[in-house]
Amino acid sequence: ASMEPEVLAGLPGVVQVIGNDRKAETAAAVIQALGLDAADRFGKTPITTEKRVGPPKASPVGHRTRPFLKIQDGCDSFCTYCIVPYARGRSRSIPPEDVLAALSAYEASGFREVVLTGIHIGRYGLDLSPRLDLHALLSMILDRRLSLRIRLSSIEPTEMTEAIVELMAQSGGSLCPHVHIPLQSADEGILRAMHRPYGPERFADVVQMVRNRIPDAAIGSDVLVGFPGETAEAFANTRSLIERLPLTYLHVFPFSPRPGTAAFHLPNRVEADIIKSRCNVLRTIGRRKKTAFAASLIGTQTTVLIESKADPQTGWSRGLSPHYQQVAIEDRSDLPEHRLVDVRLVAADGERLVGRPIRERTAAG
Ligand code: SF4
Known part of the structure; x- marks a missing residue:
């Protein structure tokens, strides 16, 4: 649609062509093209055009002793297997003053750890005015010297910056030495088909950067097994990178096609039995790494x-x-x-x- 919009527009039945750069607006464009007013019909703004995110919940969400504080919602990335950008809309952030107020409230309630969560927290603050980023938010939080520690949820490899890792290293434990960086696959071709914006070596560099700066950091990752077109060789690439990297645990997920995602239509699906056995291989490696990491901490x-x-x-x-x-x-x-x-x-x-x-x-x- 971005390359040859005129050609597509000339096809029978086509009323509007939406380019790649506007794909997040598809639902809103359809509603508009049909002459409907979504706010009237559904009583709310279409999620794909929502620019705000609700304030933090007053009562703790998540774990009983470790509340999850949502600092961001939505995603602009459109990985081909993921329905989230369609379901949750564009990336939008909770203003820093609301995050700080929520943390102070949790501290006053006696909590001593809070997990900062979101759909894509590496994009934190980029939609705010004035614009800021996750590192700036974390700096503000640490400056408060709260009587609680902060744990980060998953951060994309391209957004796990040296500055964030440095902050973690220098925080004296206020920012837990724990990162979760999703890999999904370590095969170039599969990563491209997933629309993931990095290659295996870039991922490896990020993991190594964290390990070099924080030698005892917990470094976890997600792997999506059996994406369409994942050959034995592609899986071997994933397996061998995971084997060689200093990861400390793995979350392994079997691919399942989601209607509404681009990957749903991809050919060369991998058989369920093969996906299962590949998952088992990676889970075994993950358990081994987790056990080895636990053993490495004895005496500390x-x-x-x-x-x-x-x-x-x-x-x-x-x-x-x-x-x-x-x-x-x-x-x-x-x-x-x-x-x-x-x-x-x-x-x-x-x-x-x-x-x-x-x-x-x-x-x-
Ligand atoms: S996998 Fe993560 S980064 Fe990719 S589209 Fe889904 S939420 Fe966004």
Whole structure:
């Protein structure tokens, strides 16, 4: 449509041609072409033209001890397998003052960790006026010296900047040393077909950059297995990059065609049995990496957010480390939920670590 709009416009039945640069406006254009007023008919603005995002929820969303604070919604990227941009509209951000106010409220309520979430948080602030970015928001948050730590949700490889990693490295634990960077595939051709804006080596460089600056960072990734056209060779490319990179855990998803996405119409679908066995291969690698990472942390000191009170039978509490590790803590004094407790990691039981309390903390950092 972008290349030869006149040709398409001349075809029978075509009333409007929408170029690639305006594809997010497709629904609004259809409504307009049909002479409908979406706001009247549906009682709200079409999501594809929505420019605002609602304020943060007053009550915590997400995990009981780790509320999720949505700082951004929507996405402009249109990966070919993903329905999100059609369902959630364009990228839009919560103003920084609202984010800061929500964090202060969570702090006052006794929370000691908040997860910043969004559909595409690497695009944070680019729609705001004045424009800012995720690094600027994180700097503002850290300047507040809140008594809670911040964890980032998934960030696209092209948006995981050295500046963000530097901020993390220098935050003294206020910004958890944990990044989640979706890979999806490490095959050039598949990444192109997915409309992912990077190649495998760029992804590898980003992971290595994080590992070099924060040697003990948790680095997770998502992989989408069985995208149409994923040959044995393409899968081998993904497998071998994952094997060689210092990732610490994997989330592996089988491809399933979503009506309404470009990938739904792609030929060369991969058989379900093959997808399943490829998923198993990657999950096995992911478990191995996770176990190895847990073992590498034994002997270190860390700060665990207590997520469950001590089991009355065993006396063990459960918590989460900044490195996204589940930690079991033996402590008969019944550590309260929500608290940050300094522990020494003394052993690992598979993927779970065992910690011994050093002292309770009152603030992050
Ligand atoms: S996969 Fe992520 S970046 Fe790609 S379109 Fe979906 S939400 Fe956007």
